[in-house]
Amino acid sequence: MAAAPSLNSLPYEVRQTIYSLVARQTNSNDWRKGPISTIAHYATVSREWQEEFVEPISFKVIRVTPKRLKSFCQIVTSPRRRAIVQTICFHVSLDKYDPHLDGEQETWAERRRSTEILSTALGTFFRAMTQWQRSDTSPLGLDLHLLVDSPSDTSSLVGRNGGPLVTGRALTSYLKLDLEAVSLPHIDVFSGFRCTGRHLQPTSILAIVSRLQTLEYLDVELNHDSTRHRDVKQRNSFALGLQYSETIRVLSLRRPSPMLTPAHTPPRQPWSAFYAHMRAFGQQCESFEFDDCIDALQFFTPFLVGPGIAEPPKGQEVPFFSRLKRLNIRNSYMMKAPYLRVTNRVEALASVHNVLVAIGRATRRMPALLFARVCQYVLTDGQLEWFVLTYEYHAGKAVIRTKGFKPGKIMVSAWRDSAAEKGVKLIIHYEKDDLNVPEL
Incomplete structure (x- = not known):
């Protein structure tokens, strides 16, 4: 009787098909649930299974x-x-707390303890990562996901989407x-950084x-736009420090x-140091995305200068976003404090109109x-109303x-004039089903 063929004797495409079928049955990409034992079991099949199938899945996203x-x-x-690793999620767990403290802020001593835990953990992690060389990773580099929370932060309540809520x-x-x-050494292996969990x-x-x-x-995350001195500072x-991060695109x-305590309505400060610095940094970005942490109307105020709009101070010129390929903005009005x-x-409708006009002019x-x-x-x-404008450029x-x-x-004139100046033909589509929608 002929010996059974080995895995290596199968064509590469067949092996990959087998691997993908097994992977779909293991939920192997959900790192939040911890190590997936079923994937590790397949490593014992053969060395080929371990190197071609198990390790590319197990080491793609690593939770540390x-x-x-x-x-x-x-x-x-x-x-x-x-070389297989693409993302490292470094999960720092803070101290637990009793359920009766769910709605209370940390005390001074507790904040100091949380600071100590985070500072020590990051210092140790960064020193460990100095052993990695840029040549060890893929050409795209690594993504670092920093998650900081307490095991007690998850509430027993359930939100509208069916997921658990977090505590106050x-x-x-x-x-x-x-x-x-803390002294963090320089590292050159990370090309992406994301921070979630507690607000840093x-x-x-x-x-x-x-x-x-x-x-x-x-x-x-970026602090909300309240007027408290700490937040403004x-x-x-x-915004100022970002300008020294010349590699970020x-x-x-x-x-x-959402904060649980109300805050005063922020004043209009389109020419403040924050907006001046953010506009300056935005000019080096290829992709820029923000929500209520930045007021779009104030950010794009330079494109609305005219009657009723204060002239910009000297040194604040109209920005030129030479590299920007993708822009994604989300703002809300009359939702809840502090927004x-x-x-x-x-x-609200007047602000929405001005935002869309300003961005249309800015595309020039x-x-x-x-x-x-x-x-x-x-x-x-x-009642929630949403006003969405999508712009796409392709094939002239x-x-x-x-x-x-x-x-x-x-x-319409703002967007068409910008397109005409760039020699681009502009086509506008809008939903005509609802005759009650406002004209902006």
């Missing part, structure tokens, strides 16, 4: 905790395994690094970013989870733009699609 850092360093030592303490207790005590102060984010020498992608420092900013930018629907200064999506949400009397044609409104004459 401070306690598992030593074993992580021992496991991922060979260049072959390091998790929403209101911010984190920071002890910048005087922007200046602490900058301290991390400043050590990632080849960072191209940044996805973090943090935002200004963050993709920036995604998110507001922290009460307007007092009624009329003011975005010669490389391929895609833009501008979403503006208005909540009045319990630019197409605009709007939803929730009919573009008015001024808005």
Whole structure:
């Protein structure tokens, strides 16, 4: 009787088909659930299975905790395994707390303890990562996902989407690094950095970013636009510090989870240091995304200068986004504190109109733009209205699609004039099913 064929004797395409069928049955990509034991079992089939199938799945996304850092360093030592790794999720777990403290902020002593845990963990992790060389990783580099939370942050309540809610303490207790005590070495293997979980102060984010020498992608939370001195100082420092991160090309900013305490309506400050620095940094980005953490109207105010709009101070020229290919903006009006930018629907619609006109004019200064999506949400009397404009450029044609409104004459002129100056034909589509949509 002839011997059974080995796995290596099968064509490469057949082996890959077998691997993909097995992988789909193991839920192998959900790192949040921890190591998937069923994948590890297949490593015992043969050395070929281990190297061709198991390790590319097991090491693609690695979840590391401070306690598992030593074993992580021992496991991922060979260049072959390091080249497989695409994302490292470093999960820092804070102290547990009793259920009766769910709705209370951390005390001074507890904040100090959280700072100590985070600072120590990051210092140890960064020192371990100095053993990696850029040549060890894939040409695209590594993504670093920093997740910081407490095991008690997950509430027993269930949200509208069916997932668990987080506690009030998790929403209101911010984190920071002890910048005087921790010393992070420079690392050149990470090209992407994302931070989730507890809100990390922007200046602490900058301290991390400043050590990632080849960072191209940044996805973090930014303090909401309140008038508290601490928030204003943090935002200004963050925006200024970004300008020294010359390698970042993709920036995604998110507001922290909704705060539970109200804040005053922020004043209009389109010419403030924060907006000046953010516009300056935006000019080096290829992709820029933000939500309520930045007011789009204030960011694009230079394109609305005219009657009723204050002239910019000297030194603040109209920005030119020469590299920008993708723009994604989401703002809300009259939702909940601290995002009460307007007092009624009329003011909200006027702001939405101005935002869409300003961005239309701004596209004249975005010669490389391929895609833009501008979403503006208005909540009045319990009813949510959304106004969405999508711009796509392909094969010498630019197409605009709007939803929730009919573009008015001024808005159409802004976008068409910008397209004409770039020698691009503009096509505009808007939904005509609902005759009650407003004209903006």
